Amino acid sequence: MAEHSSGGAHAASDEGHMNAMDYAEHERTYGGFLKVLKWGTITVVIILALMGLFLT
Template sequence: MEHHRSGPIETGAEMDYREHEKTYDGFLAGTKWGTMVTVVLLIAMAAGFFSGAGFLGGLIVFIVLNVAGVFLLR
């Protein structure tokens, strides 16, 4: 004889939705800022290697674009 449940089956402890939202927001923030820094680093490396600006030129591009990114992504 088979027994079928009509409602949801609860397994384990109850979910802490506040903590779940906090973790999700942290993941999204880390992804957003990490992507920005990676893209800025690639642009700065391209500016340093291909434009003849060298290390200092690439460093300046990196700093300026990071500051701009912080203001744009807020």
């Protein structure tokens, strides 16, 4: 990631925040998002296929 070159206390607090991030939790959340996205897309495709079959 890009680093702040301005220095000072603000940059130090940003670095502290970056180190405190829980990457395992971020990856788990992203995995859950992808699962919902995949099944939502599959559901929409099935609904559209059924609509095309029964409503024509």
